[in-house]
Amino acid sequence: MRILLLGANGQVGRLLRRSLAPLGEVVAATREGRLDDGTPALAADLADPAGLAGALEAAAADLVVNAAAYTAVDRAESEPERADRINHRAVAEIGAWAARRGARVVHYSTDYVFDGRADRPYREDDPVGPLGVYGRSKLAGEEALRASGAAHLILRTAWVYAAEGHNFLRTMLRLAGERDELRIVADQTGSPTPAGLIAAVSAELIAQWQAAAPERRASLQGTYHLTAAGRCSWYAFAEAIFDRAEGAGLIARRPRLVAIGSADYPTPARRPAWSVLDCERLKTRFGLHLPAWEQGLREVVDALAAARSA
DSSP states (O other): OEEEEESTTSHHHHHHHHHSGGGSEEEEEESSSBOTTSOBOEEOOTTOHHHHHHHHHHHOOSEEEEOOOOOOHHHHTTOHHHHHIIIIIHHHHHHHHHHHHTOEEEEEEEGGGSOSOOSSOBOTTSOOOOOSHHHHHHHHHHHHHHHHTOEEEEEEEOSEEOSSSSOHHHHHHHHHTTOSEEEEEOSOEEOOEEHHHHHHHHHHHHHHHHHSOHHHHHHHOEEEEOOOBSOEEHHHHHHHHHHHHHHTTOOSSOOEEEEEOGGGSOOSSOOOSBOOBOOHHHHHHHTOOOOBHHHHHHHHHHHHHHHHHO
């Protein structure tokens, strides 16, 4: 199987490069045309229609894994055209190409397609209602891929973090060395999900999808929720980060945490107050176990500590 991995330098993309390798030949593609270590890669900028079309033709893949996205949630409010181009129209073009070539697509989406007003974990078929530009662009991308006729898996996830990249965990560790007190939002709830979990589960889904008989392969297609198990607030996540980081020797001192409401931390884009996703469909259809978010945090922090001491 020949796999085109778009967004190979992103948080999830970096880890997908490793998890997808046993499944076939991985053609890594990035916006700049090189990997983060300087290794040449295929150039594929989703903001450039001609460049994307050229990359799809050059890769001639059996499977396109789209880990590229416009993820600057607040900036999207002032850049709606760019967000829509990358998160919606580019996905439509990927789907159309795959449908013509008989290729399959794995695409990542987000909890931001929901309005965050639920009182139970969101299921895949619950009504959507994005609150801002980013969520609307991601929802439009989902809809375009479904409408394209391409065989696909859409994986919605939330609160993604990793040992590298721009994310909440890395921000907390940095601020621990800069400030004595941190004000953290306590009225938004979600499931912190390591990029490594997303990459590992994605590889397992693809392997099962590839190996399935034609009738089962068709039944596996669709939209799934993929997050770590359990839930917490950003405040509780920050507490857990500092508990683990302190024990692992990653921080010299622990800042004092102050719980605040979303109204006390205004941002250009509204965030869903409830971002908990029901992953039962994924677990049932593919027979997977999704570990608790606390386990994922331990693994990421311990990996950071091991890398620092190496």
